[in-house]
Amino acid sequence: MGACCSAPPVSEAYRPGQPIRILILGLDNAGATTLLYRLKMNKMIVTVPTLGAVEETIGWGGDEITFHDLGGTDKLRPLWPMYQEGMHGVIYVVDAADRASVSTSRQELRRFFRAATELHNAPLLVLANKQDVEGALSPEQVRRELALDDLSCRTAQVAACSAVTGRGLREGIDWIVREIKNPSPSPRRSFTNFPGRASITRLVRAAGPSSNRV
Numbered sequence: 472m473g474a475c476c477s478a479p480p481v482s483e484a485y486r487p488g489q490p491i492r493i494l495i496l497g498l499d500n501a502g503a504t505t506l507l508y509r510l511k512m513n514k515m516i517v518t519v520p521t522l523g524a525v526e527e528t529i530g531w532g533g534d535e536i537t538f539h540d541l542g543g544t545d546k547l548r549p550l551w552p553m554y555q556e557g558m559h560g561v562i563y564v565v566d567a568a569d570r571a572s573v574s575t576s577r578q579e580l581r582r583f584f585r586a587a588t589e590l591h592n593a594p595l596l597v598l599a600n601k602q603d604v605e606g607a608l609s610p611e612q613v614r615r616e617l618a619l620d621d622l623s624c625r626t627a628q629v630a631a632c633s634a635v636t637g638r639g640l641r642e643g644i645d646w647i648v649r650e651i652k653n654p655s656p657s658p659r660r661s662f663t664n665f666p667g668r669a670s671i672t673r674l675v676r677a678a679g680p681s682s683n684r685v
């Protein structure tokens with residue numbers, strides 16, 4: 472968690488009327504592509520591992536969002552920062568049903584933000600996916616496991632969801648669109664539970680400026 476001395480560049484500012492551009496990242500098998508097509512077609516599709524990048528533009532309320540879904544194998548992860556230019560936000564997909572992968576997921580998220588200096592002020596939505604699987608980590612557990620409070624992005628939220636059922640997804644996307652269009656005045660961390668479970672939202676204000684922490 473090395474601190475650096477100079478302020479990071481400001482992330483690409485969103486201008487009203489322009490399409491919103493969002494990166495979707497996550498370890499292989501986390502469910503990123505399944506989530507993307509759930510958003511686009513509102514159904515579950517059978518995916519193959521993403522070998523490079525998939526781009527899809529989706530109408531969202533009055534907005535257009537272009538999602539750039541990158542493959543998550545260990546060979547592709549070092550390439551993620553190459554896609555940072557012009558992005559307004561980041562969605563990081565976690566397989567909440569695979570506890571063994573969470574520590575790698577945390578390391579890769581940190582490595583990404585260390586390199587993606589243009590995105591330090593962009594909002595981060597973590598999707599704790601596969602909530603339909605018995606024993607999946609809760610969004611609060613995911614927030615702790617990823618040590619989100621120490622992360623260098625400006626504002627982060629963990630939303631519990633399932634690409635199989637679609638539950639929880641809309642709430643997460645609505646949040647990141649809101650943050651891109653009207654950024655919160657100060658950094659904060661929050662999580663939302665899977666719809667139907669107790670305790671819906673809790674906000675945790677990040678301790679001090681987050682821009683130098685990775």
Ligand SMILES: Nc1nc2c(ncn2[C@@H]2O[C@H](COP(=O)(O)OP(=O)(O)OP(=O)(O)O)[C@@H](O)[C@H]2O)c(=O)[nH]1
Nearest residue numbers: 499500501502503504505518521543601633634635
């Ligand atoms: N049970 C369950 N399975 C899911 C869910 N989302 C995705 N999957 C399954 O997880 C596997 C991987 O899904 P993908 O969407 O291809 O994963 P990915 O993150 O795009 O993987 P890469 O393209 O290799 O980076 C597939 O078998 C999906 O059907 C979910 O919410 N619940």
Ligand SMILES: [Mg+2]
Nearest residue numbers: 503504520521
């Ligand atoms: Mg994929």
